Amino acid sequence: MNRLILADDQVIFRAGAARVLSQEEDMRIVAQCEDAARLTSVIASFRASIVIFSSGLALDLPILLASIQEAGSRAILIADKDHHLPEAVYAQLGGIISRSVTGPQLIEAVRRVAKGQRSIERSAVSTMPSHDAVGARVRDRLTPKELQIVALIVQGCKNKDIATQLNTKEQVIKNYLRSIYDKTGVSDRLELALFTLHHRLLAEAAAKAGTLIQMKSA
Template sequence: MNKIILADSQAIFRAGTAKVLAADDDFRIIAQCSDAERMMHAITTFPHAIVIFASALRADYSRLRPLLESVNSRGIVIAENSEIPTSYMQLGFRGVIQRNSTGAALVECVRKVCAGETWLPVHTRVTDAPEQDLVGIRVRDRLTPKEMRIVALIVQGCKNREIANRLKTTEQVIKNYLRSIYDKTGVSDRLELALFTLHHRVLAEAAADVGSRIEAEESAGSAGGGRSSKVQSITRTGT
């Protein structure tokens, strides 16, 4: 049984990675971490493990590498799609998997590293990018603005009730929209939807942009509400 530590700030991606690995009887996930410091603590607590961590955590590699060696553990980096995988191998990590890699590639990578080997993507994803971008573009263009707002909040890890509250509608309406979104993307649940979105750069960027706009609208609404209350208070005081 190979012990696995997962570390990624994106909860939905971390859940997807755990789901893929948990399906294999040879892997046992013993810790999940949302930041670099928690990961460091887990590495110390659970030696002889395979540590799969996202480059986005911005861990201190000068601390991480010696720590892994001291507890006889091995590191696998989840690199962003725009990054060069070989740069992490040069830092001494044993494997690199990219965000847009398949579940099968992830399992193969972990198996190789568990066996004491190293693993890199068979080729850089540059040649695949146009096809993947076309998929992302096609799905992005098929989604309505309301559907894209729901996708953006799904990627953030929001549940239906929270999405309904933030978009000022009902849970039933959100469920109806989700059925349409699932049909357009070819997925069967919210986890697959989030992973599908993150795996396609164009769609992920669109969702991130919409998510930022939603947060800006909410901030502006809160500020406006505060100003309105203040004006009402002044008006009452004046009268």
């Protein structure tokens, strides 16, 4: 069983990645972190894991990679933008993926790293596309309420939970989902999570909508 640690400050991407990976029988998410401090403590607690972390966490990469190596773990970097990594840092990474990674690509990268191989997505260390036309188009078609539902779906919430959080009826959520599926071109919840994971602009909009729900609930 491959034990995975996910560390990313973008909730939608982290939740989507966790949903994708948790579907695999040979993978188990042992921890999720949204900041560098939490990640540091988790690495020491769960040794011999695969640590998937974002460059956006403002980490000291040499120190982080040293702690990962000391714990007998391997590292996969989520590259947020064009990166020019020092050769010493590059050599210590088991894998590099971009935000535009698809679900199957993410799974394959984890499995390669788990086998002791390297999985470097070249687009993650070169200039990445600055505009996501599909993500922007779908984002603009979805209503604010639909974006909130997308955010909750990606987090793994069931219709009953979503209805409770949005103070409405479960049947209303089902009606919203039919509209969301039609606008995104997907057929079920997992496909919706994967679609959101793949399109950065949509993921960012859903993350903001999800934050509004949390603020209202606080």
